[in-house]
Amino acid sequence: MSEPEFFATPGYGDTQLEKMHYNQAVRVGNRVETSGQGGWDDDWNFPEALEDEIVQAFENVERTLALAGASWRDVIAVNSYHVPTADDSIGDDHNRVMVEQFRTRMGARAPIWTEVGVTALGAPKMRVEIRVTAIVGDRG
Template identity: 70%
Template sequence: MPQPEFFATPGYGDRQLAEMRYSQAVRVGDRIEISGQGGWDDDLNFPEDLEEEIVRAFGNVGRTLATAGATWHEVIAVHSYHVPETPGFLGEVHNRVMVEQFREHLGDRAPIWTAIGVPALGAPGMRVEIRVTAVAGRSRV
């Protein structure tokens, strides 16, 4: 049985590992699971604009996947967590920008996706968090 390998995304991931004692990704064989990625910068600051926050979150997913030896093209499942614009409704911006980012990062690939509205996320001002699962060949590591 393959042993788990843990990864910290350079920058914010190193900081979270040191301060919060969690890794950004784990790889077991060809399967990669990542921690939820927000739209933060390396200093864990969030943009005011929701659209920019979602775009940054997708970028951070890509950075984290790369750290573990994968890309968006190997993603098989996406779980996204959203603080709704209006209680009970995910909102136009969340859905529109998520789909735009899927098209940009995945092309024709269409992994499974679950979007979940939540009252709050792990950091003040955070409105979106994206967690993915990927399957990537060992030759990528």
């Protein structure tokens, strides 16, 4: 078995490693797992608009995957966590943007996806968190 190799995304990942003692991704052989990625910037700011936050979370997953030698096209499983909004619950707004991002970033690949509604995430302004598993080289 390959030794695990851990990755801290430059910027926010370095901060989280120092403050919270965790990495953003681990690679063992050709398998990459990410920790949950939110829609924050490197200074831990969140966009006002839900759509922008979801797109930024996808960008953060992409940055983190790239560090470990993977991309969205290698993703086989997605877990997403959503704080329902008063006007949408976890309905149209969340799902529309998630599916648009899946199609844009993964092309024809349709991974397995588990979507969970939660009351809170790791930061007070967070409304979405995305965690993925990728198999590098398995572009199915």
